Amino acid sequence: MNNVEIFHLANVRLPMEKNRLLLIFVGINLFFTGIDVALAHSINSFIPVYEWIPIYFFPLGAMSCFIVSFQPSPKKSFAIIHIALMSIGILVGVIGMAFHMNAVLNPLGHLSWAWLVFGSPILAPLAFSGISLLGLYAITEEVENSPGVLKIPGLGIFKAPISRDKHFLWLVGLGFGASAVTSTIDHAQYGYSVYKLIAIVYGLFATSVVITIALSNQWSKKDELVYFWTMIAAIVVGVMGFGFHLSADLAGTGNISLERMLVFAPVFAPLLYSDLGMLGLIIVAKQRRKMI
Amino acid sequence: MPNQIPKTLIIGVTTTIVILLVIYLFTGLPSGGEIPTIENNTNKVVFDPADKCATCHRRVSPDIVNQFAVSTMARAGVKCTDCHVVDKANPMGKEHEGFFITVSPTPKQCAKCHPSETRQFDHSRHGAPSWMALSGFDDFSPEQQKFVNQNIPEANRGPNGIITATRNSLFDIEGPSVTPAACQSCHSIGKPNADGSIGNCNKCHLRHEFSLAQVRKPEICGQCHLGPDHPQMEIYDESAHGVMYKTEGEKWNWDQKPGRLTTQDMPAPTCATCHISGFGNQGTTHDVGQRLSKFLFAAVTTDRPNKIEGREAMKSVCSNCHSENFINKIYTRADSVTSFVNKKVKEASNIIEGLVKDGIITKKPFATQISFDAFDLWHYYGRSAKFAAYMQGPDFVQWHGIYPLLKELNKVKEDAKKLRDEHKRGAR
Numbered sequence: 001m002n003n004v005e006i007f008h009l010a011n012v013r014l015p016m017e018k019n020r021l022l023l024i025f026v027g028i029n030l031f032f033t034g035i036d037v038a039l040a041h042s043i044n045s046f047i048p049v050y051e052w053i054p055i056y057f058f059p060l061g062a063m064s065c066f067i068v069s070f071q072p073s074p075k076k077s078f079a080i081i082h083i084a085l086m087s088i089g090i091l092v093g094v095i096g097m098a099f100h101m102n103a104v105l106n107p108l109g110h111l112s113w114a115w116l117v118f119g120s121p122i123l124a125p126l127a128f129s130g131i132s133l134l135g136l137y138a139i140t141e142e143v144e145n146s147p148g149v150l151k152i153p154g155l156g157i158f159k160a161p162i163s164r165d166k167h168f169l170w171l172v173g174l175g176f177g178a179s180a181v182t183s184t185i186d187h188a189q190y191g192y193s194v195y196k197l198i199a200i201v202y203g204l205f206a207t208s209v210v211i212t213i214a215l216s217n218q219w220s221k222k223d224e225l226v227y228f229w230t231m232i233a234a235i236v237v238g239v240m241g242f243g244f245h246l247s248a249d250l251a252g253t254g255n256i257s258l259e260r261m262l263v264f265a266p267v268f269a270p271l272l273y274s275d276l277g278m279l280g281l282i283i284v285a286k287q288r289r290k291m292i
Numbered sequence: 293m294p295n296q297i298p299k300t301l302i303i304g305v306t307t308t309i310v311i312l313l314v315i316y317l318f319t320g321l322p323s324g325g326e327i328p329t330i331e332n333n334t335n336k337v338v339f340d341p342a343d344k345c346a347t348c349h350r351r352v353s354p355d356i357v358n359q360f361a362v363s364t365m366a367r368a369g370v371k372c373t374d375c376h377v378v379d380k381a382n383p384m385g386k387e388h389e390g391f392f393i394t395v396s397p398t399p400k401q402c403a404k405c406h407p408s409e410t411r412q413f414d415h416s417r418h419g420a421p422s423w424m425a426l427s428g429f430d431d432f433s434p435e436q437q438k439f440v441n442q443n444i445p446e447a448n449r450g451p452n453g454i455i456t457a458t459r460n461s462l463f464d465i466e467g468p469s470v471t472p473a474a475c476q477s478c479h480s481i482g483k484p485n486a487d488g489s490i491g492n493c494n495k496c497h498l499r500h501e502f503s504l505a506q507v508r509k510p511e512i513c514g515q516c517h518l519g520p521d522h523p524q525m526e527i528y529d530e531s532a533h534g535v536m537y538k539t540e541g542e543k544w545n546w547d548q549k550p551g552r553l554t555t556q557d558m559p560a561p562t563c564a565t566c567h568i569s570g571f572g573n574q575g576t577t578h579d580v581g582q583r584l585s586k587f588l589f590a591a592v593t594t595d596r597p598n599k600i601e602g603r604e605a606m607k608s609v610c611s612n613c614h615s616e617n618f619i620n621k622i623y624t625r626a627d628s629v630t631s632f633v634n635k636k637v638k639e640a641s642n643i644i645e646g647l648v649k650d651g652i653i654t655k656k657p658f659a660t661q662i663s664f665d666a667f668d669l670w671h672y673y674g675r676s677a678k679f680a681a682y683m684q685g686p687d688f689v690q691w692h693g694i695y696p697l698l699k700e701l702n703k704v705k706e707d708a709k710k711l712r713d714e715h716k717r718g719a720r
Contacts, residue, residue: 043352118350184315189350200315201308208307209300222298230304264348 004285007224018285020069022138025282027065029131029275030089034058036268037124043262050099054128057092061085065135074139076154082139083152089132096125117188123178127272130175134279137167166214168283173210175276176234179203186269195244199270202237206230206273210280227284234277241270344389345372360500375401383486400489412578413491414443420490421447422482424457426475432484439490445597446581461657478516505546510537513563520672522589523692527676527685528563536560550576555612565609572612574605583609586630588678591637591670593630626681629689633677633697637670640701643708652715662707665700673697 002014014021034054041051064085068074074082100120105111116122143149147163160167180203187196209230213219245265261267349372350357360366376393378385378401384394394401403410413419420432420440424447429437440447441455450456463471476483481495496512506512514525528534537560545557551570558565567583570576574583585603586593596602603623610619644666647653653660658667677693680686 115354118354189347201312204308204311205304208304212300212303216299219300220296220298222296223300226298226300226304230300 006281006285007228008221009224009228012285014285016069017072018282019138019141020072022282023065023069023135025279026131026135026138027062027069030058030062030065030128030135032268033127033131034062036266039262040266054092054096054125057085057089057128061089061132061135065138068139074153079139079153079155083136083155086132086136089135090129093126093129093132096128097122100125113188117185121182121186123182126178130171130178134168134171137164137171140164165283168279169210169214172276172280172283173207173214175272175279176203176207176210179272179276180207182269198237199241199273202234202273206234206276228281231277231280234280235274238271238274238277241273242267245270343371345376348389356500363501364504365502370405374404378487394487396492396494398485398487398489399491399493400485400487402493403489409578410489410493412582413493414439416444416579416581417446417482418491418578418580419482420444420484422479423484423490424448424455424482426460426463426471426479428457428459429455430459432490433488435488436484436490465658481516504550508546508558508562508564508569509541510534510562510564517563520692521675522679523676523688524563524679524683527680527683527688530680530685530687531683533560533562533684537562560613561609566606571609573608588630588682589675591641591674592634593678622682622684626678629681629694630678632694633670633674636697636701637674640666640669640704643704647708647711650712650715652711662704662711665704665707669697669700669704673700 002017003011004014004018005011016024034057037054037058041055044051046052046055064078064082068078068082071078100122104115104119104122137150140150140152142164143151143157147166148160150158150160150164152158162170180200183196183199183203187200209227213223213227216223245267248265249261249267346357346361360372373391373393375397376395377391378394380392382392382394384396384398385392386394399410399413420436421444423431424440429440432440437455448456460475463475466474478495480492482491484490485492495515496507498506498512510525510528514528516522517524518526529538540559544559548554548557553565553569553571561571565571567580568577577583581596581602582598583602583606585596585599585606587596607616607619607623610622644653644663647662648655653662657663673693673696677689677697680688680693
């Protein structure tokens with residue numbers, strides 16, 4: 001039942017049904033993103049008060065994902081609550097981006113490179129929107145042979161302009177794109193070096209590959225190969241980035257300082273590449289046809 | 293075509309190269325190593341990329357870094373570590389990223405480059421006396437007490453020359469739940485520090501721009517010198533000097549170098565011009581009482597120890613714009629108001645002392661309504677009238693000063709009579 005194949009390249013046995021695995025994946029992502037935001041906002045003691053908004057949201061969102069993931073077919077009430085929470089999550093991300101944008105634009109009245117680089121990260125709050133959107137799609141089922149016709153438990157059937165798989169591909173592609181932009185901006189803080197360019201170059205490349213697939217109606221087996229290894233490499237790039245960031249935070253002292261973790265090189269941030277790599281593999285995993 | 297290169301690879305590589313080229317054209321990305329410059333409208337300062345403090349603090353506290361980046365201190369090559377790094381024995385220090393730093397540099401650090409200024413400040417009533425006005429000598433170490441005794445002639449002294457610093461009664465009544473947000477906030481300009489120094493230069497020289505123009509403007513002094521008990525800011529606003537500042541001030545040359553300031557730079561004075569700036573034949577001083585001749589803040593005004601030199605110094609500042617006759621007339625008028633206030637305050641104080649002596653009210657301050665009224669009489673109205681008389685604020689002499697003072701005195705007299713009558717009836 002849970003045996004899947006990733007394109008024609010790998011056969012994997014998932015520990016559970018793909019949608020439930022996606023929900024757990026979204027729950028874990030919301031949880032860690034929330035912790036990350038809590039640490040970042042704690043730098044200025046959650047002032048102004050609306051810095052608490054994502055902190056209140058993330059446990060609820062994560063919990064909803066975990067609860068729904070335990071149900072083979074989510075009940076209507078749970079599905080409604082889950083959809084509401086995920087919609088709030090999308091809103092939290094968009095509002096957060098507006099707040100960050102305002103913080104960056106406010107001091108000078110116009111956008112400056114220095115404030116873009118050293119001010120509040122403008123795109124970061126969109127992580128909530130992206131993850132919540134993923135959580136929203138994760139409870140839907142696509143009607144067989146009807147791309148874009150989505151069945152939502154207890155609520156009926158909706159027609160989306162593109163297929164469910166394409167939605168996921170766009171999310172992964174845009175996720176890589178946002179990561180590449182954020183890497184470009186963040187790494188400008190302390191000057192670029194060759195190894196800091198890895199994140200930028202790789203982010204751009206992965207974005208292009210995923211978006212190309214998302215835009216294509218047909219692709220070759222070689223394209224699948226490129227996609228597959230791009231995702232595997234993204235996992236590696238993320239882990240490497242984690243190592244680089246940790247090394248920067250240790251600053252040759254061998255001591256872990258919370259202050260450095262918070263304000264210097266965010267240790268968990270590079271793992272977003274690994275996260276997107278894994279997600280990129282999960283979304284193209286198809287249930288293997290049984291031999292009759 | 294089995295050997296065809298997949299489109300994902302072609303598009304991926306091409307897009308990456310194109311976008312990198314675009315980014316390179318706009319940001320110089322691969323040349324790397326550059327830290328963006330910080331600039332404002334007029335100044336442009338580039339931090340040394342090796343400056344460890346700025347590297348992190350641009351992210352943690354960009355405002356502070358940006359302010360400092362355009363400061364004259366930064367242009368003079370002063371680094372964060374010059375002010376914040378202290379020696380390991382400093383009790384205000386702590387380990388921070390391989391440095392031993394203090395978060396709040398004290399005059400001890402400022403004195404490394406500004407020894408005369410900190411010495412002048414130490415000898416003034418902005419120094420220890422301003423904190424002593426609240427807490428007496430309690431918070432000062434024996435060394436600091438010795439310093440105050442030997443070096444501050446303007447500290448409150450009794451007839452035998454011994455410092456008469458006692459804890460302020462109101463400060464004690466209000467207690468720690470109020471005073472840190474109230475009196476202490478301004479009076480901490482002279483708070484003793486754990487490193488042995490006294491005071492806080494940042495009270496006037498706001499961090500981190502340390503702007504000369506800013507500290508010359510009256511709003512800096514108006515942070516503390518305002519309100520009913522010391523309304524110098526409001527009086528200045530009412531005076532011709534203040535009106536000129538508000539209507540013409542934006543055209544003045546605020547950044548003129550200290551010691552070169554003339555009426556051409558500032559056609560009317562601010563607080564700083566008269567009291568501390570180098571102006572005319574007067575050199576710059578950080579002793580705020582150097583050009584003053586009377587203790588106007590006191591209930592009953594007495595002369596300052598340096599009354600003759602102080603008055604002559606102030607008159608010489610006035611003479612940059614005014615004739616000797618005009619200056620003398622202002623002083624004569626103001627001295628006359630001061631004498632009038634002194635007389636009325638003494639009258640009220642005699643009434644209160646009489647009530648205490650006869651056991652009608654307690655000696656404990658602020659325990660009866662009449663003691664509050666008698667306090668307001670000099671602390672609000674007497675002071676307002678005196679300050680305004682010297683600063684040319686007629687409305688504050690009259691309607692915020694003498695008139696309410698007389699009204700309050702009348703109330704004190706009537707209430708004292710009532711208290712005495714009640715006391716007599718009670719005794720029968």
